[in-house]
Every structure is written in structure tokens, then in C-alpha cells.
Amino acid sequence: MANNKREDILKAALTLFAERKYDGTTVPMIAERAQVGAGTIYRYFESKEVLVNELFQECVKSLSDRLSSNLLNPEYDLRHQFHLIFRRLTQFADERIDALLFLDSHHNAYYLNEQSHRVFSEMLELFRQLLENGKNDGTIGALQSDAMIAIVWGAFVHVFKTIRVGVLEQSAELLAGVEESCWNAIKRH
Amino acid sequence: MANNKREDILKAALTLFAERKYDGTTVPMIAERAQVGAGTIYRYFESKEVLVNELFQECVKSLSDRLSSNLLNPEYDLRHQFHLIFRRLTQFADERIDALLFLDSHHNAYYLNEQSHRVFSEMLELFRQLLENGKNDGTIGALQSDAMIAIVWGAFVHVFKTIRVGVLEQSAELLAGVEESCWNAIKRH
Amino acid sequence: MANNKREDILKAALTLFAERKYDGTTVPMIAERAQVGAGTIYRYFESKEVLVNELFQECVKSLSDRLSSNLLNPEYDLRHQFHLIFRRLTQFADERIDALLFLDSHHNAYYLNEQSHRVFSEMLELFRQLLENGKNDGTIGALQSDAMIAIVWGAFVHVFKTIRVGVLEQSAELLAGVEESCWNAIKRH
Amino acid sequence: MANNKREDILKAALTLFAERKYDGTTVPMIAERAQVGAGTIYRYFESKEVLVNELFQECVKSLSDRLSSNLLNPEYDLRHQFHLIFRRLTQFADERIDALLFLDSHHNAYYLNEQSHRVFSEMLELFRQLLENGKNDGTIGALQSDAMIAIVWGAFVHVFKTIRVGVLEQSAELLAGVEESCWNAIKRH
DNA sequence: GATGAATGAGGTTTCATTCAT
DNA sequence: GATGAATGAAACCTCATTCAT
Numbered sequence: 129m130a131n132n133k134r135e136d137i138l139k140a141a142l143t144l145f146a147e148r149k150y151d152g153t154t155v156p157m158i159a160e161r162a163q164v165g166a167g168t169i170y171r172y173f174e175s176k177e178v179l180v181n182e183l184f185q186e187c188v189k190s191l192s193d194r195l196s197s198n199l200l201n202p203e204y205d206l207r208h209q210f211h212l213i214f215r216r217l218t219q220f221a222d223e224r225i226d227a228l229l230f231l232d233s234h235h236n237a238y239y240l241n242e243q244s245h246r247v248f249s250e251m252l253e254l255f256r257q258l259l260e261n262g263k264n265d266g267t268i269g270a271l272q273s274d275a276m277i278a279i280v281w282g283a284f285v286h287v288f289k290t291i292r293v294g295v296l297e298q299s300a301e302l303l304a305g306v307e308e309s310c311w312n313a314i315k316r317h
Numbered sequence: 318m319a320n321n322k323r324e325d326i327l328k329a330a331l332t333l334f335a336e337r338k339y340d341g342t343t344v345p346m347i348a349e350r351a352q353v354g355a356g357t358i359y360r361y362f363e364s365k366e367v368l369v370n371e372l373f374q375e376c377v378k379s380l381s382d383r384l385s386s387n388l389l390n391p392e393y394d395l396r397h398q399f400h401l402i403f404r405r406l407t408q409f410a411d412e413r414i415d416a417l418l419f420l421d422s423h424h425n426a427y428y429l430n431e432q433s434h435r436v437f438s439e440m441l442e443l444f445r446q447l448l449e450n451g452k453n454d455g456t457i458g459a460l461q462s463d464a465m466i467a468i469v470w471g472a473f474v475h476v477f478k479t480i481r482v483g484v485l486e487q488s489a490e491l492l493a494g495v496e497e498s499c500w501n502a503i504k505r506h
Numbered sequence: 507m508a509n510n511k512r513e514d515i516l517k518a519a520l521t522l523f524a525e526r527k528y529d530g531t532t533v534p535m536i537a538e539r540a541q542v543g544a545g546t547i548y549r550y551f552e553s554k555e556v557l558v559n560e561l562f563q564e565c566v567k568s569l570s571d572r573l574s575s576n577l578l579n580p581e582y583d584l585r586h587q588f589h590l591i592f593r594r595l596t597q598f599a600d601e602r603i604d605a606l607l608f609l610d611s612h613h614n615a616y617y618l619n620e621q622s623h624r625v626f627s628e629m630l631e632l633f634r635q636l637l638e639n640g641k642n643d644g645t646i647g648a649l650q651s652d653a654m655i656a657i658v659w660g661a662f663v664h665v666f667k668t669i670r671v672g673v674l675e676q677s678a679e680l681l682a683g684v685e686e687s688c689w690n691a692i693k694r695h
Numbered sequence: 696m697a698n699n700k701r702e703d704i705l706k707a708a709l710t711l712f713a714e715r716k717y718d719g720t721t722v723p724m725i726a727e728r729a730q731v732g733a734g735t736i737y738r739y740f741e742s743k744e745v746l747v748n749e750l751f752q753e754c755v756k757s758l759s760d761r762l763s764s765n766l767l768n769p770e771y772d773l774r775h776q777f778h779l780i781f782r783r784l785t786q787f788a789d790e791r792i793d794a795l796l797f798l799d800s801h802h803n804a805y806y807l808n809e810q811s812h813r814v815f816s817e818m819l820e821l822f823r824q825l826l827e828n829g830k831n832d833g834t835i836g837a838l839q840s841d842a843m844i845a846i847v848w849g850a851f852v853h854v855f856k857t858i859r860v861g862v863l864e865q866s867a868e869l870l871a872g873v874e875e876s877c878w879n880a881i882k883r884h
Numbered sequence: 885g886a887t888g889a890a891t892g893a894g895g896t897t898t899c900a901t902t903c904a905t
Numbered sequence: 906g907a908t909g910a911a912t913g914a915a916a917c918c919t920c921a922t923t924c925a926t
Contacts, residue, residue, distance in 0.1 A: 133886085147425060151340035155921055165887035167923075176921065235478045236336055236418075271494040278479040279472040279498050286471020287464060289424045296463050305460040309468050313502040322910085344896060354912040359897065511907085525803060529718035533900055543908035545902075554900065613856045614714055614796075627862075649872040656857040657850040657876050664849020665842060667802045674841050683838040687846050691880040700889085722917060732891040737918065891923080898916065905908085 134172045136162040138183050146226035150180055150239050177239050184234065184244045187227040191220055192251045206267040207311065209258060214284075214307045221288050229292075232285045252277055259314070269316045276314045283310055323361045325351040327372050335415035339369055339428050366428050373423065373433045376416040380409055381440045395456040396500065398447060403473075403496045410477045418481075421474045441466055448503070458505045465503045472499055512550045514540040516561050524604035528558055528617050555617050562612065562622045565605040569598055570629045584645040585689065587636060592662075592685045599666050607670075610663045630655055637692070647694045654692045661688055701739045703729040705750050713793035717747055717806050744806050751801065751811045754794040758787055759818045773834040774878065776825060781851075781874045788855045796859075799852045819844055826881070836883045843881045850877055 140162035144153040155176055159166040173179035194216050204212070221228050234240055234248055255277045262268030268276070287306050290296045329351035333342040344365055348355040362368035383405050393401070410417050423429055423437055444466045451457030457465070476495050479485045518540035522531040533554055537544040551557035572594050582590070599606050612618055612626055633655045640646030646654070665684050668674045707729035711720040722743055726733040740746035761783050771779070788795050801807055801815055822844045829835030835843070854873050857863045 148427065149338050149340060151338060152427070154919080156919095159888090166921090167887055167889095168885085170922070171885070235482060238337060238341070269494075269498070271498060272485065272491065274479060274485050275476060275491060275495055276498070278475045278485065279495065279502075282471040282473070282475020282478075283468040283502070284471070286467045286474075289471075290463060290467040293424060296461065296467065302461065302464060305458075306464060306468065309458070309460060309465070309502040312504075312506060313468075313472070313498040315501075317501060343894085345894090355896090356898075356913065357911055360910065365896070526805065527716050527718060529716060530805070532898080534898095537909090544900090545908055545910095546906085548901070549906070613860060616715060616719070647872075647876070649876060650863065650869065652857060652863050653854060653869060653873055654876070656853045656863065657873065657880075660849040660851070660853020660856075661846040661880070662849070663853075664845045667849075668841060668845040671802060674839065674845065680839065680842060683836075684842060684846065687836070687838060687843070687880040690882075690884060691846075691850070691876040693879075695879060721915085723915090733917090734891055734893095734919075735889080738889065743917070887924100887926085889923105889925090891920100893920095893922105895919065896917085899912100899914095902910105902912080903908100904910090 131172075133162075133164055133168060136164060137169055137172055137179070138186065141179060141183055142187070142226045142230055145180065145183070145233075146229040149233065150237065180239055181241050181244050184230070184240060185247050187224075187231050188244075188247045188251050190224065190227060191231065192247075192254070194220055195251070195254050206258070206262045206265065207315075210311055211307065213255070213258065214310065217284060218303055221284075225288060225292065228285060228288060232281075255280070262314075266316060268314055271314070279313050280310045283313070320361075322351075322353055322357060326353060326358055326361055326368070327375065330368060330372055331376070331415045331419055334369065334372070334422070335418040338422060339426065369428055370430050370433050373419070373429060374436050376413075376420050377433075377436045377440050379413065379416060380420065381436075381443070383409055384440070384443050395447070395451045395454065396504075399500055400496065402444075402447065403499065406473060407492055410473075414477060414481065417474060417477060421470075444469070451503075455505060457503055460503070468502050469499045472502070509550075511540075511542055511546060514542060515547055515550055515557070516564065519557060519561055520565070520604045520608055523558065523561070523611075524607040527611065528615065558617055559619050559622050562608070562618060563625050565602075565609050566622075566625045566629050568602065568605060569609065570625075570632070572598055573629070573632050584636070584640045584643065585693075588689055589685065591633070591636065592688065595662060596681055599662075603666060603670065606663060606666060610659075633658070640692075644694060646692055649692070657691050658688050661691070698739075700729075700731055700735060704731060704736055704739055704746070705753065708746060708750055709754070709793045709797055712747065712750070712800075713796040716800060717743075717804065747806055748808050748811050751797070751807060752814050754791075754798050755811075755814045755818050757791065757794060758798065759814075759821075761787055762818070762821050773825070773829045773832065774882075777878055778874065780822075780825065781877065784851060785870055788851075792855060792859065795852060795855060799848075822847070829881075833883060835881055838881070846880050847877045850880070 137158060141153070141158045144157055144161065155169055156166050158179075159169055162169075169179070173182065195213060231248070234244070256273045259268055259273040259276055263270070263273075284306070287296065291298045296302065326347060330342070330347045333346055333350065336342075337346075344358055345355050347368075348358055351358075358368070362371065384402060420437070423433070445462045448457055448462040448465055452459070452462075473495070476485065480487045485491065515536060519531070519536045522535055522539060533547060534544050536557075537547055540547075547557070551560065573591060609626070612622070634651045637646050637651040637654055641648070641651075662684070665674065669676045674680065704725060708720070708725045711724055711728065714720075715724075722736055723733050725746075726736055729736075736746070740749065762780060798815070801811070823840045826835050826840040826843055830837070830840075851873070854863065858865045863869065
């Protein structure tokens with residue numbers, strides 16, 4: 129736990145960015161929620177913009193690490209691999225919903241630097257690899273992988289946004305249904 | 318030409334909100350893009366918050382009007398009705414991509430008032446009705462309609478976000494594939 | 507009735523200046539109360555500052571005219587002359603309370619020009635003359651006339667301010683008592 | 696030296712409010728005179744309106760504290776008590792002329808809240824008590840106490856306004872004369 | 885290292901004034 | 906003549922950032 133304050137700040141910022149976006153979050157808001165002085169934030173991050181980028185990259189890494197462990201074990205068939213990846217995504221959404229929502233807001237985010245955009249695309253490589261394999265063995269449909277990724281990611285995140293506002297209620301059954309839907313969206317028919 | 322300035326302001330605001338979100342957009346930015354004085358904005362809208370809500374509701378209405386004309390013609394089968402609705406969504410995305418992205422940002426938007434949230438849910442009734450009909454005649458799967466709506470909307474919008482940043486290239490073929498995917502996500506298997 | 511609009515504007519401005527002072531009154535407020543367009547005000551007055559000065563001088567003239575008619579008739583004794591002047595002041599306060607309050611706010615009013623200050627002092631000459639006469643014939647005390655004027659004017663206006671906020675209720679008896687008090691303040695004992 | 700900046704701001708605001716009234720005084724003006732950044736004012740006062748009310752109440756307290764110490768010592772006769780109160784008012788006017796003028800501007804001041812109006816009336820209780828005592832022992836005339844207070848306060852403040860613009864010159868003799876005049880205005884004849 | 889008071893640039897909003905109709 | 910839409914300077918206020926403690 130190298131540095132406690134730094135973690136507190138990142139955690140506070142993440143919650144706020146997920147709820148109010150970058151520009152709707154002020155540095156004093158972050159400081160208050162992190163229970164540190166406003167000046168302290170600047171001992172750990174050069175600026176608000178540096179903070180948001182480090183946080184973004186940390187979130188990408190967090191998701192990436194979860195997804196990439198033992199993922200593409202060739203012993204499993206594609207559907208099962210999809211199930212595993214979906215379960216990991218779900219766990220991530222459960223444990224780090226703010227991180228998921230924050231990651232999803234990256235499109236067109238003028239405050240993210242090139243590195244942030246790059247690590248995000250790199251993370252998607254995992255999905256792409258899975259899909260490519262599936263196309264090779266005839267399990268996955270013919271649509272471009274990037275479109276499929278957009279479909280599954282967009283659907284998945286939007287389901288969790290809808291849960292968050294209370295319109296959907298989370299349950300194992302719901303998530304199983306969503307997984308099946310997403311699989312149907314990409315599998316070869 | 319009714320009220321030119323008001324339209325100019327709304328159009329400028331829409332572009333900026335879609336690109337930079339509410340808090341990342343300043344009133345002078347809107348004024349400059351609309352080619353009006355900053356003060357002029359306040360002749361048409363009481364405040365920035367009133368502006369964003371009127372704009373949001375106008376965008377909902379715009380999409381709503383497109384979707385609801387002749388939609389549920391019972392002569393057509395469900396797949397065809399889905400095709401028609403998807404085509405209208407696509408046209409809307411083509412002609413008013415900013416409106417689509419702005420509409421999508423409404424979750425947890427603290428600056429939207431109750432009416433804005435309500436008109437948005439009302440618009441979704443259309444989708445819900447279609448899905449209910451499909452469940453009755455056995456065409457659509459068993460997943461809750463709200464989840465299906467989240468899946469299709471989330472997928473659709475995310476595809477257009479991906480097109481926007483240049484990762485996907487829009488084509489009739491792509492959109493046909495996305496439509497098929499979305500249909501597969503919700504149809505009964 | 508030379509110019510109706512001009513009068514409407516002056517009347518509206520007077521009420522507002524009396525209630526909210528110069529800087530608390532906006533030109534649109536004046537326009538609304540006068541039932542004219544904001545631009546119309548500028549056909550009659552070069553600027554808000556010119557307006558306030560013309561209005562001030564008009565109010566001074568209005569009070570001046572009332573006070574100076576037949577005032578210092580040497581047939582009357584000083585007490586009676588004081589009574590007459592007091593009655594005229596009272597009538598002015600009754601009919602033009604806003605004008606009285608506006609006139610009273612002139613001290614330190616940075617927006618009044620030299621002419622405005624001058625016509626006000628000239629109006630006070632009347633009082634001064636009365637007091638000088640009284641000192642000569644032994645009716646009035648020895649205090650400097652300017653101090654006596656300040657005492658009587660300050661007392662008189664403050665009584666009407668107190669009536670206005672509802673702490674005192676106006677009545678013939680009250681005013682007779684105030685007149686007597688003021689006379690006692692300046693007469694020779 | 697407790698809180699220097701807060702005092703500096705209040706002092707600067709008082710001078711400006713006395714000279715230019717509430718709406719004629721801008722926050723940057725206060726900041727410049729107080730030699731602080733404009734933003735600093737908002738660390739001490741929520742808004743300009745809160746500032747003016749805190750300042751007003753502080754001025755009332757300041758005058759109240761001076762007046763109420765040992766005031767109604769029953770050993771002294773009424774005239775002497777009046778003398779003492781008048782001397783304290785004079786000292787207040789000498790040392791805190793801005794506070795006196797600012798206090799006097801409270802009538803109809805839409806920016807003052809109920810508490811501000813209340814503490815001001817409470818301060819006047821002192822005067823009222825003195826006058827009631829005088830009426831009981833036959834020293835003071837029959838006019839309503841509120842009217843007498845208006846007369847003396849109005850006269851007193853207007854004399855100091857007149858001194859301030861240079862028309863009267865302050866001297867012990869002048870003030871003795873004004874005191875005598877004010878006493879004559881209220882005493883039983 | 886940590887703080888939060890202080891700042892001023894820049895945010896939202898108002899308003900005296902202009903000018904096309 | 907009269908209007909009120911339009912403007913931009915300047916109002917009130919916020920906030921990213923600095924720095925003395």
C-alpha cells in the first residue's frame with residue numbers, strides 16, 4: 129500500500145468523475161471526499177489533467193489484468209471463453225462500477241492524452257484476439273471485430289448504467305440473459 | 318425562418334455538449350460558435366441549465382417524431398418492423414449524430430430536470446411496445462424488455478461513437494451487419 | 507402635457523430610485539414600470555446619469571415652487587410662517603413621498619452633477635432666509651442656520667421614512683406633534 | 696490580531712457602502728480597498744448579500760454596546776441621561792462615521808434580511824426606554840416615542856451628513872447647540 | 885509531507901446602451 | 906418616434922493552483 133493518500137485521492141476522483149464527469153468535478157470536491165487538503169493533491173499529481181490521465185490508465189490496467197489472466201486457454205471452446213470474459217467483466221462491474229463507467233466515458237474526452245487512448249485500445253486487443261479466433265473456427269459471425277467489440281461493450285455498459293439508475297435490478301438471471309444476448313449478437317448463425 | 322438566433326444557439330450548444338459534455342462547455346463557447354453575443358443567449362434561455370434541458374427535450378422530440386410515424390403497422394412482421402426502426406435510428410444518427418450522443422449522455426446527468434428524464438423514458442415506450450408485441454407472438458426472447466432496450470441502444474450508440482473516432486468506417490454493409498447483430502441479440506432462438 | 511412618455515419615464519424612475527436607489531435600479535426596470543421600450547428612454551435622456559440628474563432637478567423645482575409661493579409674507583409672525591412651510595412640506599410628502607425620499611438621498615451621491623447639488627442648496631435658501639429673519643427678531647435660537655436646517659429636514663424626512671415602513675401611523679395629530687417638536691428645536695428659549 | 700483579512704474586508708466594505716450604497720459598491724472595489732484578491736472575499740462571506748448583513752449587524756452591535764453601558768443610571772436626571780447618550784452618539788459618529796451613515800441607510804433596504812432589521816429595532820429600545828421614563832416623570836413631551844426617536848435620530852444623522860459634505864464645521868459648540876435643539880424637540884414644554 | 889488560505893483567471897449572468905425595423 | 910433584440914463590458918462568483926506555515 130505504498131502510498132495511502134495517493135490511493136485515497138484516486139478513489140475519490142474516480143467516484144466523482146463517474147458521477148459528474150471531468151469538468152463537473154472540482155479539485156476541492158476530490159480533496160473533501162479523499163479527506164485530504166486541496167494542496168495535497170498537487171503533491172501527487174501535477175495537475176487535474178495529469179490526475180485524470182493517471183487514473184484512466186490505472187483503470188484500464190485494472191480491467192486489463194483481470195481479463196488477461198488465463199484467458200485464451202485453447203482448451204476451452206469459444207462460447208466458454210466468452211462466458212469467462214463476460215464473468216470477469218461482470219465482476220469488474222460489480223466491484224468497480226465507477227471504474228467501468230469512467231472508462232466508458234473516454235470517447236471524445238479532450239482531456240485524455242494519447243497514451244490514455246492507446247492503453248485503452250490495447251486492452252481491446254484481447255477481445256479482438258478472441259473474436260479473430262472465433263472467426264477462424266467458424267464460431268463467430270462475419271462482422272468486423274471492431275463493430276462486434278463496440279456492440280458488446282456498448283450493450284454491457286449500458287445495461288449497468290440502467291441498473292445503476294434503478295430501472296433494471298441486477299440478478300444472476302438478468303446477467304445470464306444479457307450474456308446470452310451478447311453472444312447471440314456476435315456468434316455465427 | 319421563425320427564430321434564427323434561438324436555433325443557432327441550440328445548434329451550437331448541441332455540438333459542444335456532444336463533444337465536451339455540459340460542464341466542459343462554457344457559455345462564451347456556445348456564443349462564439351453560434352455567432353451571437355454572450356448576453357444574447359440569456360434573451361432566449363433563462364440560464365445554462367434551462368438551455369440544456371430545453372435542448373435535451375427538443376432532441377428527444379426529434380427522435381421520437383421520427384420513430385413514431387407509421388411504426389407499428391401490423392401488416393409487417395416483427396423483423397421488418399425492427400428493420401424500419403433501425404433504419405430510422407440510423408438516419409437520425411447520420412443527420413443528427415450530435416443529438417444522438419447528447420441524448421446518450423443523460424444517465425446520471427445532475428443538470429437534467431425531472432421532465433427531461435421523463436420525456437426520455439416516454440420515448441423508450443415505443444421500443445418497449447415493439448418488444449412486448451414480439452414476445453407475445455414468440456418472435457422475441459424472454460429477457461426483460463428494459464434489458465433488451467439497454468442492449469440495443471447501448472450497442473447502437475457505441476457503434477456510432479466508434480465510427481466517429483475513426484476506428485470503424487460507416488457503410489451500408491456495416492450497418493446491415495450491426496442491425497443483424499442487434500436483432501440476433503433480442504430475437505427468440 | 508407636452509410629452510407624456512417623458513413624464514411616464516420620470517415618474518417610474520422616481521419611484522424606483524426612492525425604493526432601490528440609483529444603482530439598484532436598472533434601465534429595463536424603469537422601462538417596464540413606465541410601460542415604454544427600453545430604447546425609448548434614450549430618446550428622452552442621453553444616459554441613465556443624465557436622467558437621474560434631470561429628475562433630481564425636477565424634484566427640487568417641484569418642492570421649491572411649493573415652498574416659495576407667498577412664503578415670507580411679513581404680515582405673519584415667524585411661528586405662523588413656520589407652520590405654513592411645514593404644512594407645505596407635509597403636503598409635498600403626502601403627494602410626492604417618492605420625490606421627498608429621492609431628494610433626501612442626494613448627500614454623497616456620486617452620480618449627481620454640480621448643477622444638481624447647486625439647485626438643492628438654492629432651495630434651502632428659503633429656509634435659511636426664514637431662520638435669519640427669526641434670529642433678527644429674536645424668535646429663533648442662536649444655532650447656525652445650516653445646523654437648524656439639517657435638524658429640521660433630517661427629522662422631518664426621517665419621520666416620513668418611519669411612517670413608510672409602518673412603524674408610525676400618519677395622522678393630523680402626529681404631524682402637529684412633529685411640527686411642534688421641530689419648532690421647539692429651533693425657537694429661542 | 697485574530698482574523699485580519701476578515702476585518703479588512705468589512706472595513707473596506709463599510710466605507711464603500713457608506714459612500715456609494717450597496718448596489719453602487721462592487722466586490723472588486725471592496726477587494727481592492729481591502730487589498731485582497733476578489734476571491735478571498737468569498738472565503739469569509741458566502742455572498743455580497745451575506746457580507747452586507749453581517750456588516751450591518753456588526754455595526755448595530757458596535758453602537759448598541761456603546762450606548763448601553765451604564766446608561767440609565769437612575770441617579771442622573773433625564774436631561775443628564777440625554778446628555779450622556781448624545782455624547783456617546785457623537786463619539787460614535789466621530790470614530791465610526793461610516794458605520795453611522797451605513798446604519799442610517801437601512802430603511803427599505805431590500806438586501807437586508809429580517810435579522811438585520813430586528814437587531815436595529817432592538818437597539819432603538821434603549822432610546823424608547825429613556826423616553827418612557829421621561830414621560831412618566833413629566834420631563835418628556837407627549838409625542839409618541841417612535842416619532843421622537845425618528846426626530847432625534849434623523850436630525851442627528853443629517854447634521855453629520857452636512858458636516859461631512861463640508862457645509863457645517865464640526866465643533867464642540869455646534870454639537871452642544873445640536874444637543875440642546877434635540878432636547879428641546881422632545882422635552883415637555 | 886501536509887495543509888488550507890489566498891489568488892486571479894475565467895466561469896455564469898446582468899445591464900446600459902445601440903440600432904435595425 | 907418607438908421599439909426591443911442584440912451586444913459586450915463588467916457584475917458576482919468559482920476553482921485550479923500556489924505557497925507560507
